[in-house]
Amino acid sequence: PGFCDAHGHINMGALYRSKYFINEILNSHSEKECAEMVKAFAEAHPDYKRIIGEGWFPVNWGDAPLPTKYSLDAVVPDRPVYLAAADVHTCWMNSKALEESEVDPNDPDLGKFVGRLPNGELSGILSEGAWFKWACNKVLMPDATIDEEVDGDLVKELSAVGITSFCDCSGIITGTNYDALERMEKKGTLKVRVNLNPSISEDPEQKNLLSERERYHSEMLMVTGAKGIVDGVTTTYTGYLLEPYSDRPETRSFPVNPQEYYEKCILAANRHGFGVRLHCIGDASVRLALDCFEKSNAVNDNRNVRNAIEHIESIHPDDIPRFAKLGVVASMQPRHLPLDANEKIGRIGKERSKYEWPNRSFLDTGAILAFGTDYPVVEFDPFESIYYAVTRNGYDHKPTGVNPWEKVTLAETLRAYTFGGAYVSNRERELGTLEAGKLADVIVLDRNLFKTETEEIPNCKVLLTLCDGKVVFERK
Numbered sequence: 001p002g003f004c005d006a007h008g009h010i011n012m013g014a015l016y017r018s019k020y021f022i023n024e025i026l027n028s029h030s031e032k033e034c035a036e037m038v039k040a041f042a043e044a045h046p047d048y049k050r051i052i053g054e055g056w057f058p059v060n061w062g063d064a065p066l067p068t069k070y071s072l073d074a075v076v077p078d079r080p081v082y083l084a085a086a087d088v089h090t091c092w093m094n095s096k097a098l099e100e101s102e103v104d105p106n107d108p109d110l111g112k113f114v115g116r117l118p119n120g121e122l123s124g125i126l127s128e129g130a131w132f133k134w135a136c137n138k139v140l141m142p143d144a145t146i147d148e149e150v151d152g153d154l155v156k157e158l159s160a161v162g163i164t165s166f167c168d169c170s171g172i173i174t175g176t177n178y179d180a181l182e183r184m185e186k187k188g189t190l191k192v193r194v195n196l197n198p199s200i201s202e203d204p205e206q207k208n209l210l211s212e213r214e215r216y217h218s219e220m221l222m223v224t225g226a227k228g229i230v231d232g233v234t235t236t237y238t239g240y241l242l243e244p245y246s247d248r249p250e251t252r253s254f255p256v257n258p259q260e261y262y263e264k265c266i267l268a269a270n271r272h273g274f275g276v277r278l279h280c281i282g283d284a285s286v287r288l289a290l291d292c293f294e295k296s297n298a299v300n301d302n303r304n305v306r307n308a309i310e311h312i313e314s315i316h317p318d319d320i321p322r323f324a325k326l327g328v329v330a331s332m333q334p335r336h337l338p339l340d341a342n343e344k345i346g347r348i349g350k351e352r353s354k355y356e357w358p359n360r361s362f363l364d365t366g367a368i369l370a371f372g373t374d375y376p377v378v379e380f381d382p383f384e385s386i387y388y389a390v391t392r393n394g395y396d397h398k399p400t401g402v403n404p405w406e407k408v409t410l411a412e413t414l415r416a417y418t419f420g421g422a423y424v425s426n427r428e429r430e431l432g433t434l435e436a437g438k439l440a441d442v443i444v445l446d447r448n449l450f451k452t453e454t455e456e457i458p459n460c461k462v463l464l465t466l467c468d469g470k471v472v473f474e475r476k
Helices: 010-016 031-044 067-076 095-101 128-134 136-140 148-162 178-187 208-215 259-271 283-299 322-326 338-340 345-351 359-364 383-392 410-424 454-458
Strands: 003-006 051-056 081-085 090-093 114-115 122-127 162-166 195-198 221-223 225-229 275-280 307-311 329-332 369-371 442-447 462-467 470-476
Touching: 003 369, 003 410, 010 051, 010 136, 010 162, 010 369, 031 051, 031 081, 031 283, 051 136, 067 090, 067 095, 067 470, 081 095, 081 114, 081 136, 090 095, 095 136, 122 128, 122 383, 128 136, 128 221, 136 162, 148 162, 148 462, 148 470, 162 410, 162 462, 208 221, 208 307, 208 322, 225 259, 259 275, 259 283, 275 283, 283 307, 283 322, 283 338, 329 410, 359 369, 369 410
Parallel strands: 003 162, 051 081, 162 195, 195 221, 225 275, 275 307, 307 329, 329 369
Antiparallel strands: 081 090, 090 122, 114 122, 442 462, 462 470
16 A cells, blocks of 8 residues: 655655755754855845745754854845754844844743843844744745645655655644645646644634634545644753653753643644644643643543644653554654654653654554654655654664664564555555455555565665555556
8 A cells, every 4th residue: 555654744854855945954963064064155145035944953063052043144134044854943144034033032922942142132043933933934835826836746756656645744734724735636737645634722612723624625635634833842851741851950851742732733723523633742832732632531522533743752661552552643654763862861761762763562552553754854765764664774774772672673664554544544444454345556566575675675666656546656
């Protein structure tokens, strides 16, 4: 069956790999080197009114301090520069971008996410809610003049690696602008099924979600759930932990919103038949989400609702069996382990790191596992992710992390990448397995993966991709 990327960001990802975006900064090794890359890009594109990009990552800079606006001001003083971090939870901006975004550092709720220098000036760093409110749409949403162009290019590339379904989990990050995808569907150029997850809402009537579901309900473009964000990321100490950070013991961070907010959103969404997918990085955020889902199960009939927790980069062992018990899907990204480059060991210590990305443990307790990439955080090539799931290796193809026992088998990985993605979208009755009566999303590979040496898995190629019974890719 065709692959289903269970978690990604389609508009953001389409822009990411376009000529309008600088993504090579992922390969930078320092703030200075990154700024030089930005300078070269800006000089090559004098007509771009903004310089936008994504990929810088403190881990790749030797865990250096967060950058400041000054290094960007020095190379691009005349145009706004917005650079999202690789995890898309932090943005680095120059002075022009801060001015354009009208950032309010005194906002009672979001001011805590606005970076400041020792002299009180804005540093050029926005994270979490501040970034989502004031800047992300300038970086992560393609302009209406290019949206169909970049979305179309991405769809072709997804088909070429055998992805026939893609779960968009953008929610609050980029809003719910799916106009280009809708136009493509009407023209017959949308060759990948897109399962949409707009933002959660406290509205007891769920008017926005119901309206979105009424508008997008075809087999190619369908609202299948709702997305929320509970915490940030451990990289910048915004992941919410049960116990303090090992390397910053004065904090364990906090949830983006009070627990009562998530309870209201989940109870209302589930009551109207929407599954909720919550971004949770730290073990405290995972527990908060499970507690909310447990309350919803007590008052709603959730047998046909697919609630899920996304990422689960750390978890308390007591909470692992709760996924199967509560019917919560573990939606995870195998390629994030090598991306992390053992950052968790420094942030939360080796003992807690034993429970990072616990794929094997979830399966052993009966939970449903759904695999994706969180693209564009990492590339969407399924064969790369399959390799990391079955080996728990790093980018150097050597063991990484401290819990190699959490690797899963090839069969389990393929199921998580096909059936799991369909299940979390409540579409397993029509997608995810090859069975009579299901939609004909089928791929043909150039080799039998079960007879392939593990180190050769990333070299696998798709020869043919069918979506809805039609050939959408054929390798020449």
